[in-house]
């Protein structure tokens with residue numbers, strides 16, 4: 001019922017725009033694809049938890065809703081402020097139509113077309129903090145990383161196997177055992193099942209820390225050095241058997257609270273939808289329901305994908 005109402009709201013654009021505007025004002029969220037709880041978590045990390053052992057990297061900065069609170073928090077922390085370090089903000093800064101709903105109700109909704117570069121808008125938004133942010137514009141798969149130790153790795157760009165592989169290969173070996181945090185913004189999102197397989201495969205190297213309430217984000221701590229051998233793998237769907245997939249999602253679903261279970265469950269269904277294995281996807285979906293996972297949030301969304309006649313892979 002609520003899911004259907006939300007869907008209807010999104011379809012009536014003037015209502016959706018007004019809702020988005022009111023929501024941002026009411027909970028003073030920065031414009032972006034992250035929630036107020038995530039923005040607060042990141043700001044608090046920067047101000048109170050960052051210890052000065054390594055670099056801070058934001059993968060997938062978009063319009064800065066992670067970069068800005070992170071940097072603002074860090075600048076209140078002498079271990080960062082006095083270190084001469086900068087936050088490394090990676091993004092293509094190329095507009096895609098799927099970004100439009102997230103700017104509903106703002107003048108950006110009509111400003112950009114698919115393929116436009118929006119780095120100027122990012123720079124405008126981060127202007128008061130610009131001295132402390134190094135903008136890394138382009139494909140993170142080719143830009144890569146210097147190899148300097150990373151203390152905080154915010155991952156909001158694992159949008160496909162190619163990106164998951166590049167991030168694991170190029171950034172994970174720079175994590176500092178017992179020190180570094182990885183903030184996975186898409187852990188509880190239907191579209192990104194590979195995150196679960198990567199974290200499961202590397203589970204000896206990470207300890208689960210916590211999740212951010214009312215968001216898709218969870219945080220891991222690196223507890224064991226990650227060598228290039230650990231991550232130079234042929235990452236992809238073919239690398240994992242169905243038994244691996246079961247084990248990976250059992251691991252992930254054992255970490256999160258009930259709030260995030262429908263979304264993590266939906267990522268398992270999506271593992272099969274991405275590969276157009278719709279019978280397997282339906283089997284997993286029905287198993288989730290049988291196990292008592294409510295069909296809400298992203299699990300509702302994938303149920304709609306399964307019931308659509310074309311069963312498109314979005």
Ligand SMILES: C[S@@+](CC[C@H](N)C(=O)[O-])C[C@H]1O[C@@H](n2cnc3c(N)ncnc32)[C@H](O)[C@@H]1O
Pocket residue numbers: 031032033034059060061062063064065066067090091092093094138139140141156157159163
């Ligand atoms: C979900 S958005 C990030 C939202 C953002 N963290 C925020 O605060 O609202 C994902 C971002 O990843 C970026 N991205 C996708 N593929 C990329 C690539 N190959 N290299 C760098 N950035 C990429 C997109 O441009 C997009 O801005």
